[in-house]
Amino acid sequence: MNKDLKLKKTDIEKLGSLGIEESGILLSSPIDLSFSGEYIEGFIAVTADKVVVCTKEVPEGYLNIFGGVTVPDDIKYEELAITDTAVYEISELAHLRLDTYIGSNVLSASYKSVPTELAAFTNRYSSEMNVLFRKLKGFLKGEEITQDEENTDEAAEDIEEKKKKSKRSIFFRTLKYFLKYKLQIFVLFLTYLTSAALSIAWPYLTGKVLFDHVLEKDDVFLARFGLDGRYVLALGMVALTMIGVKVIQSVSNYFQVFFMAKVAAYTVRDIKTDVFDSMSGLSLNFFVNKQTGGLMTRVLSDSERVREFFIDGIPMIFVHGFTIIITFAVMYRLNWKMALIACILLPLLVYMTVKLRPGLWSLSGKRHRAEKAVTAKANDNLTGARVVKAFGQQDAEIVKFNHPSENLRDAEINIVRLRNKFTILYNMVQEVSSIWIWIVGVFFVMKTHEIELGVLITFVGYVMQLNAPMNFFSWVFRMWADSINSAERLFEIIDAIPEIREKENPVRLTQPRGEIELDNVTFGYRIGRPVLKNINLKVKEGEMLGIVGRSGAGKSTLVNLISRLYDVNEGSISIDGTCVKDLALSDLRRNVAMVSQDTYIFMGSVAKNIAYGNENATKADIIRAAKLASAHEFISKLPDGYDTIIGASGKDLSGGEKQRISIARAILADPKILILDEATASVDTETEKAIQHSLKYLVQGRTTLSIAHRLSTLSDADRLIVIDGGRIVEEGTWDELYAREGGIFHNLLDLQNKSLPRANESF
Amino acid sequence: MSDNTLNIFEQKAEEMTATHIIPVTAVFTQTEGGFVSLDLDGKHYDRVKIVRLFPFSDADKYLSIREYEGDGKEIGIIEDLDLMSAEAKEVIKAQLTLCYFTPVISKIYSIKDEYGYAYFHVMTDKGECRFAINMGSNAVSKLSDTRLIIVDVDENRFEIRDVDALSQKEKRMLDLFL
Numbered sequence: 001m002n003k004d005l006k007l008k009k010t011d012i013e014k015l016g017s018l019g020i021e022e023s024g025i026l027l028s029s030p031i032d033l034s035f036s037g038e039y040i041e042g043f044i045a046v047t048a049d050k051v052v053v054c055t056k057e058v059p060e061g062y063l064n065i066f067g068g069v070t071v072p073d074d075i076k077y078e079e080l081a082i083t084d085t086a087v088y089e090i091s092e093l094a095h096l097r098l099d100t101y102i103g104s105n106v107l108s109a110s111y112k113s114v115p116t117e118l119a120a121f122t123n124r125y126s127s128e129m130n131v132l133f134r135k136l137k138g139f140l141k142g143e144e145i146t147q148d149e150e151n152t153d154e155a156a157e158d159i160e161e162k163k164k165k166s167k168r169s170i171f172f173r174t175l176k177y178f179l180k181y182k183l184q185i186f187v188l189f190l191t192y193l194t195s196a197a198l199s200i201a202w203p204y205l206t207g208k209v210l211f212d213h214v215l216e217k218d219d220v221f222l223a224r225f226g227l228d229g230r231y232v233l234a235l236g237m238v239a240l241t242m243i244g245v246k247v248i249q250s251v252s253n254y255f256q257v258f259f260m261a262k263v264a265a266y267t268v269r270d271i272k273t274d275v276f277d278s279m280s281g282l283s284l285n286f287f288v289n290k291q292t293g294g295l296m297t298r299v300l301s302d303s304e305r306v307r308e309f310f311i312d313g314i315p316m317i318f319v320h321g322f323t324i325i326i327t328f329a330v331m332y333r334l335n336w337k338m339a340l341i342a343c344i345l346l347p348l349l350v351y352m353t354v355k356l357r358p359g360l361w362s363l364s365g366k367r368h369r370a371e372k373a374v375t376a377k378a379n380d381n382l383t384g385a386r387v388v389k390a391f392g393q394q395d396a397e398i399v400k401f402n403h404p405s406e407n408l409r410d411a412e413i414n415i416v417r418l419r420n421k422f423t424i425l426y427n428m429v430q431e432v433s434s435i436w437i438w439i440v441g442v443f444f445v446m447k448t449h450e451i452e453l454g455v456l457i458t459f460v461g462y463v464m465q466l467n468a469p470m471n472f473f474s475w476v477f478r479m480w481a482d483s484i485n486s487a488e489r490l491f492e493i494i495d496a497i498p499e500i501r502e503k504e505n506p507v508r509l510t511q512p513r514g515e516i517e518l519d520n521v522t523f524g525y526r527i528g529r530p531v532l533k534n535i536n537l538k539v540k541e542g543e544m545l546g547i548v549g550r551s552g553a554g555k556s557t558l559v560n561l562i563s564r565l566y567d568v569n570e571g572s573i574s575i576d577g578t579c580v581k582d583l584a585l586s587d588l589r590r591n592v593a594m595v596s597q598d599t600y601i602f603m604g605s606v607a608k609n610i611a612y613g614n615e616n617a618t619k620a621d622i623i624r625a626a627k628l629a630s631a632h633e634f635i636s637k638l639p640d641g642y643d644t645i646i647g648a649s650g651k652d653l654s655g656g657e658k659q660r661i662s663i664a665r666a667i668l669a670d671p672k673i674l675i676l677d678e679a680t681a682s683v684d685t686e687t688e689k690a691i692q693h694s695l696k697y698l699v700q701g702r703t704t705l706s707i708a709h710r711l712s713t714l715s716d717a718d719r720l721i722v723i724d725g726g727r728i729v730e731e732g733t734w735d736e737l738y739a740r741e742g743g744i745f746h747n748l749l750d751l752q753n754k755s756l757p758r759a760n761e762s763f
Numbered sequence: 764m765s766d767n768t769l770n771i772f773e774q775k776a777e778e779m780t781a782t783h784i785i786p787v788t789a790v791f792t793q794t795e796g797g798f799v800s801l802d803l804d805g806k807h808y809d810r811v812k813i814v815r816l817f818p819f820s821d822a823d824k825y826l827s828i829r830e831y832e833g834d835g836k837e838i839g840i841i842e843d844l845d846l847m848s849a850e851a852k853e854v855i856k857a858q859l860t861l862c863y864f865t866p867v868i869s870k871i872y873s874i875k876d877e878y879g880y881a882y883f884h885v886m887t888d889k890g891e892c893r894f895a896i897n898m899g900s901n902a903v904s905k906l907s908d909t910r911l912i913i914v915d916v917d918e919n920r921f922e923i924r925d926v927d928a929l930s931q932k933e934k935r936m937l938d939l940f941l
Contacts, residue, residue: 123919
């Protein structure tokens, strides 16, 4: 790809004419947009006292190459002349900003106190520019520019790496899954060979042997079997052999299907297990970036497709290849002229399949997508049935459903139409070719006596039999490509390196105290968009910390970082003085329990849900935990008590009930650090009071971080922090913060007190 | 509790829920540094952000004009750009062209799919481009039956305005995504 990140020689010469030495360039990055929204070439370079932005207009016919694409060899980029140069004195620059828009980014600053656009670029250079931006910003603040080698181009490298993984290596890697079952594969192969050999023998037996030797009373031939003169017995023997061949064929078919099913089932299971294993190890980011539905199809249908090729495809390549070669050989041995004439129409058949099949494929792909659209629409409607009914939109939804439904119908009709055309044409050519053989053959038999009737019958049999293997080879390559693509997608998951990785020889957390320290933590889900900025926070052992802030302020992100669902970009988080990156993940997760705003109930009984991740809990423990979470009351009223099946297929619980079950889950887990992320948001005030009451016991001896919009929830907190815009803006006890007139907390509390005057009478 | 703070919140709540329509008399000008400034009701904004509220279905109607600094509070909404003064129209359009940089594909030379990525070679209104998309993610979104937005691996956007305007051959290449 066109990522020559270093400055070109001519560029450096140009900079030289401005009095800038190559060694004086501290930072540089390519840019590719003009302010009027046209592609250009250009660069931005930073020296100790200047920022230089050079742009070059691109000529007509210029090819823009984006991330992930390798530059074609036949394209030479000529050196473009710099058309515009802007020089900014660093001493006059301030308020550097990088704005990300849709498909474009603009670097701007205030220059000589005037807000000024410095450079624009598309996302292809966003990582380079982000580095430049961050460092330049630090530089303006008086920090040194460090020349650390940063991995600025991960996405591109990823693709490069993928290309290197050749098809062959993927093939062999997949093959390994199957070679685990050597014995079964061997038997399978044997059965394939048997049926191939028998199918070659069959036309010979029913044609040449039956007609030319036995029925013609060919003594020379019969004498070889000691059957000369005993024609009836010979006929009987032929009949027996024919029956024998059929029996062996059936038996071999039986084993073939049996072993195939076995190997297929085992290998598919192995692949799925590997994929699932690796998926569960991946960090949250992976699941956020990919749709769950897409992942499901990958695991389910891709493994199926891989199996298809390796079980149905590969052996058949050998078998059919073998069949074709042997058949041709036998035919040529019998009569080469006849063989030539018989095969004259075969290429036409092959040509037809090669020509028509891709159309069929693309149509079936279309049908598949239409099918998916219908399913998606139906799914959408069924899950949203409540809303549809509430808004009285049944009729409108039916109309909306018609569209994908009609698309599917059309796709189906198209595919049937083409398939019919194909089949009829194919059969016709096939018929013509067999009639052709009969005509020529009969001519040979009757007129020139070149061949006999039996040979003719054998030939017809062979030519018919060649169709299947020929056909097979016309689509096996497609099958191969599909299967390798599927395998590649599976390996992508299997090989995906979890972003959250446990260190080798991690530190065990056996006697946790529950002290948390955040040191200068900066974190964002995307590059250049920090959600948390320079957070410094220390939570003492057993302390209860309340976290307050507007929605989207970064509260949940902060607690997600503590249980290491994500890794910080900068700074560090430590528990009991050990960085979380050094801790064993299992220890960390066991000692940090989270009750979050989105509760998840697994399929299973109430008791199992409460004891999730804590299999050894006794019934008494479970009841105690449920009581503490104020869940016992409603659970006892369920028809089957603690054994009631809940979750996807079971009884539906209300939001508050689900929340209480997840609180009970956390209580039972008995963690040293408890995180309550809006844990009581969807319970009524009365229940909340009850839960708070039990939380009072729960938080004893535990470090608790509690996020809440309803400030009354945090009245027991030892300390509160207020987060706004990704920073801690207020910190202190309840009273200290309330004493701050005009502070965020003070205002919020006033507002809530006013809106809920009665609920707050208690304190 | 002080009534003062309560009033502030009342005010804030009112501000948050109120819709301001920017009158056609508002003055938008191009600043020296290349940005758009706004003079409205005697108030001067050095630099404003312009956000399309319906970037696909109605790109030049309902533009949200926002403050640049801080949280980007909304100043107001332009209902229809065509009704604004010629100068305002020009500077706003120029700004939008840059902010919503989306080359429109006019011709497809080739689409090759390989290893979960599809490689496009196209001609756009901004010039010839080659880019790669990830087949695993939803890189191609259908705005309607004939309009597509394609997002490459770096999240650059490309648009196909009307699939039906393409040739049969080009459509066949696109078939994979329709």
